[in-house]
Amino acid sequence: MPIVSTQITEGIRVNVISRFIEQESVAQAIRYVFAYQIEIKNESKDIVQLIAREWNIVDGYGQHSVVKGEGVVGRKPVIAPGESYKYVSGTHFQTPIGKMNGHYKMKRFSDNELMNIVIPEFTMVALGTLN
Numbered sequence: 001m002p003i004v005s006t007q008i009t010e011g012i013r014v015n016v017i018s019r020f021i022e023q024e025s026v027a028q029a030i031r032y033v034f035a036y037q038i039e040i041k042n043e044s045k046d047i048v049q050l051i052a053r054e055w056n057i058v059d060g061y062g063q064h065s066v067v068k069g070e071g072v073v074g075r076k077p078v079i080a081p082g083e084s085y086k087y088v089s090g091t092h093f094q095t096p097i098g099k100m101n102g103h104y105k106m107k108r109f110s111d112n113e114l115m116n117i118v119i120p121e122f123t124m125v126a127l128g129t130l131n
Helices: none
Strands: 003-009 012-020 032-042 048-059 064-070 084-093 097-108 113-125
Touching (some): 012 113, 032 097, 032 113, 048 084, 048 113, 084 097
């Protein structure tokens, strides 16, 4: 069952749907694989461009890591008002549960202002982990 999270910042809506990928996970090898789909919808009146991302990742043991980089999946999409951009990515944990959140650095074209757009926290849970 997918887990959905949503957040709006500066008129930019970020929707996240995460799924456990059972066929690529191996509990005996302590490898739990998850996919997440992100939709970034521009509900503002300005054209924006996604410049960079920063993820905070925490596994079931509380181990924390930060991943930073330019764009998303090799792109720096420009999103006009009323349009959206979707992409799919993934991660794996050594625990059957983990969570992620973060932000996108986006540029607003009307004034070249840089904005931090919140990526809402979402949890990834392997099937059968929670009752």
